[in-house]
Amino acid sequence: MRRSGRGSAPASRWAAAGLLLAFLALAPGPARAAVSGPCSNCHTMHNSQNAEPMAWVYSGSSKVADATPNANLLITDCIGCHSSADGSSWKDSVSGAPVVFSMAEPSFGATADGSTHQGLAAGNFYWVTQDDTFGHNIFSDDVNLDTAPGKSTGCSGNACHENLDQAYVGGGTLNGKSACLGCHMVSDSVTSWHHAKDPDPLVNSSTQGWYRFLGGHMSGEGLGVSGIEDDDWEHEPSSSVHNEYLGQEGDKTGAGGFAAAGNTVSAFCTGCHGNFHIQDTTTAGSSPWLRHPSDAPLPSSGEFSDYVTYDPLIPVARPALSGVSSTVTPGSDMVMCLSCHRAHASPYYKMLRWDYRSTTLATALAGCGICHTRKQ
Numbered sequence: 001m002r003r004s005g006r007g008s009a010p011a012s013r014w015a016a017a018g019l020l021l022a023f024l025a026l027a028p029g030p031a032r033a034a035v036s037g038p039c040s041n042c043h044t045m046h047n048s049q050n051a052e053p054m055a056w057v058y059s060g061s062s063k064v065a066d067a068t069p070n071a072n073l074l075i076t077d078c079i080g081c082h083s084s085a086d087g088s089s090w091k092d093s094v095s096g097a098p099v100v101f102s103m104a105e106p107s108f109g110a111t112a113d114g115s116t117h118q119g120l121a122a123g124n125f126y127w128v129t130q131d132d133t134f135g136h137n138i139f140s141d142d143v144n145l146d147t148a149p150g151k152s153t154g155c156s157g158n159a160c161h162e163n164l165d166q167a168y169v170g171g172g173t174l175n176g177k178s179a180c181l182g183c184h185m186v187s188d189s190v191t192s193w194h195h196a197k198d199p200d201p202l203v204n205s206s207t208q209g210w211y212r213f214l215g216g217h218m219s220g221e222g223l224g225v226s227g228i229e230d231d232d233w234e235h236e237p238s239s240s241v242h243n244e245y246l247g248q249e250g251d252k253t254g255a256g257g258f259a260a261a262g263n264t265v266s267a268f269c270t271g272c273h274g275n276f277h278i279q280d281t282t283t284a285g286s287s288p289w290l291r292h293p294s295d296a297p298l299p300s301s302g303e304f305s306d307y308v309t310y311d312p313l314i315p316v317a318r319p320a321l322s323g324v325s326s327t328v329t330p331g332s333d334m335v336m337c338l339s340c341h342r343a344h345a346s347p348y349y350k351m352l353r354w355d356y357r358s359t360t361l362a363t364a365l366a367g368c369g370i371c372h373t374r375k376q
C-alpha cells in the first residue's frame, strides 16, 4: 500500500540517517498503490453462495442483492465501492475505496467558504444531485446541455460525447461511454489498474494505471494523465499535502487532447471540451486572451508574482513533476482547467471550486483573486 522503507534508516549511522531524514522530509508523500485485503472483499467467484447472489448494487441508499455477475468477478459496480449512504465516510470501510458519491451532504474535504465541504479532490457527485449545473451528469440527463460545451469537431463530423449518463452506442451521435468509464479507462479491456503498483511518486505510465486511471481512448491506453497522487485523495489538503498536476505550455492554436497538450489533465478535459484550449487569433498564446488561458504560465511580474504559497483550493500545474511542493513559481507554474473547476461536481455553478456567482463580492472573487491578486 505505502512505499516501504520510510523511516528504516540505519540507527548506527547518524549522519546518514540525518541525511536520509532530510531527504524524506523533502520527498513527496507515498504514492497510492494497489488495492489490498482479502480477495473476497471485492470479488465473487460464481456470484453464488448457498444459492444466493453475492454481488450487490445500491437501490437508493440500500444495498440489494444483484443476480447479474459483474466483469472481473467484482462484487459490485464502480458506484457500489465508491459511494457511501452517509455524508461522513470518505473511504469505504471494507474495500478502502475513496468515496466520490455521498448520498447525504459530504462533511469532508476542502471548503471554500469555511463551511461547505466539497468532498475529495475531484469533488463529490452528491452535488450534481442537488443542481444539474453543479457537475458532470452521470446519473441522469443534463436538462440544459445536449452535448459537451466547447466540444471540438471530430467523430467524422458527428458530435463526440453528447452525455455521460447513457450507454455507449457507437457510430453517429456518440452517447457515453457512460458514467465513470467515460473518463476512467478501467477494466473492459482488462487493464488491471486497481492492482497496479506505483513504485515511484510520479505516476506516468499505463502500467502504473496513469494518474487516477485517466487514459485516452483515441491513443489506446498509451497516453494518459501524469501526476503525483496525494495518498488520501486530498481528504485534508494543505499547501504541502496535495496532488501535483502536470501542465504543458504548448501553443493554443488547436484543440487539446494528449497529442497536442501532453500528459496533462487539461489535455484530458479537452479530449471532450477541445475548443476551450484554442486561442482564436494569430497571436495565439498571449495577452489579449480571447478565452481564459489554460496551461499558460502565471507571469512572473505584476499581480501574479504574489501567488507564491500553493493553495490547494486553486491548484496550478507544473512544467515538470518531481515531488510535492508548497511553493508556486510564477514564470513557470500554470493555470489549468482544475485551477477553477472540480472534475466530478462541486457545490457551485459549473463545478467551480468556489462560489463565483455569490452575491457577496469577496466570496465571488475569492478564487480569481488567488492569482489575480490585485483585482480584489
Ligand code: HEC
Pocket (backbone or CB within 6 Å): 032, 033, 034, 035, 036, 041, 042, 043, 074, 075, 076, 077, 078, 079, 080, 081, 082, 095, 096, 097, 098, 180, 181, 184, 186, 187, 194, 211, 212, 213, 229
Ligand atoms: C470492489 C471495489 C471496487 C470497485 C468495484 C471499483 N473500485 Fe475503484 N477503487 C477501489 C479501491 C479499494 C481503491 C483505492 C486503491 C488504493 O488504495 O489506492 C480504488 C481506487 C480507484 C480510483 C483512484 C485511483 C488512484 O490512483 O487513487 C479510481 C479512479 C477508481 N477506483 C475508479 C473506479 C471505476 C471507474 C470503477 C468501475 C469500473 C471502480 N473504480 C470499481 C475499489 C473499487
Ligand code: HEC
Pocket (backbone or CB within 6 Å): 078, 079, 082, 098, 099, 100, 101, 120, 121, 122, 123, 125, 136, 138, 164, 179, 180, 181, 182, 183, 184, 212, 214, 233, 243, 265, 338, 343, 344
Ligand atoms: C468527466 C470525467 C470524469 C467522470 C465522469 C468521473 N471521473 Fe473520477 N476523476 C476524474 C478526474 C479528472 C479525477 C482527478 C481529479 C483531481 O485529481 O483533481 C478523478 C478522480 C477520481 C477518484 C480519486 C478521488 C478524487 O476525488 O480525486 C476516484 C476514486 C474516481 N475519480 C472515481 C470515479 C467514479 C467511481 C466515477 C463514476 C461514479 C467517476 N470517477 C467519474 C474524472 C472523472
Ligand code: HEC
Pocket (backbone or CB within 6 Å): 035, 036, 037, 038, 039, 040, 041, 042, 043, 072, 074, 095, 096, 186, 187, 190, 191, 192, 193, 194, 195
Ligand atoms: C479492494 C478491492 C479488491 C481486492 C481486495 C482485490 N481486487 Fe482484484 N480487482 C479489483 C477491481 C476493482 C478490479 C477491476 C478493475 C481493474 O482491472 O482495474 C480487479 C481486477 C482483478 C482481476 C482482473 C484483472 C487482472 O489483473 O487480470 C483479477 C484477476 C483480480 N482482480 C484478482 C484478485 C485477487 C486474486 C485478489 C486477492 C489476492 C484480488 N483481486 C483482490 C478490486 C480488488
Ligand code: HEC
Pocket (backbone or CB within 6 Å): 132, 133, 134, 135, 136, 137, 138, 142, 145, 147, 148, 149, 161, 162, 163, 164, 182, 183, 265, 268, 269, 270, 271, 272, 273, 337, 338, 341, 342, 343, 350, 351
Ligand atoms: C468524456 C468526455 C468528457 C470529459 C473527459 C470531460 N467532460 Fe466535462 N462535460 C462532458 C459532457 C458530455 C458535458 C455536458 C453534460 C453534463 O453536464 O454532464 C460536460 C459538462 C461540463 C461542464 C458543465 C457542467 C454543467 O452541468 O453545466 C463543465 C464545467 C465541465 N464539463 C468541465 C470539465 C472539466 C474541468 C474536465 C476535466 C477534468 C471535463 N469536463 C472532462 C464531457 C466530458
Ligand code: HEC
Pocket (backbone or CB within 6 Å): 286, 287, 288, 289, 290, 292, 293, 296, 297, 298, 299, 314, 315, 316, 334, 335, 336, 339, 340, 356, 367, 368, 369, 370, 371, 372
Ligand atoms: C491559477 C491562476 C488563475 C486563476 C485562478 C484565474 N486566472 Fe485569470 N489569468 C491567469 C493567467 C496566467 C492569465 C494570462 C496572463 C497573461 O498571459 O498575461 C490570466 C488572464 C486573465 C484575463 C485576460 C487578461 C488578458 O491579458 O487578456 C482575464 C480577464 C482573467 N484572467 C480573469 C479571470 C477571472 C475572472 C478569474 C476567476 C473566474 C480568473 N481569471 C482566475 C491566471 C489565473
Ligand code: HEC
Pocket (backbone or CB within 6 Å): 148, 149, 150, 266, 269, 270, 273, 276, 277, 292, 293, 294, 335, 336, 337, 338, 339, 340, 341, 350, 352, 356
Ligand atoms: C480561470 C478559471 C477557469 C479556467 C482556467 C477554466 N474555466 Fe471553465 N469555466 C470557468 C467559469 C467561471 C465558467 C462559468 C461560465 C463563465 O463565467 O464563463 C466556466 C465554464 C465552463 C464550462 C461550461 C460552459 C457552458 O457552456 O456551460 C465548461 C465545459 C468548462 N468551463 C470547461 C473548462 C475546461 C475544459 C478548461 C480547461 C481547458 C477550463 N474550463 C478552464 C472558469 C474557468
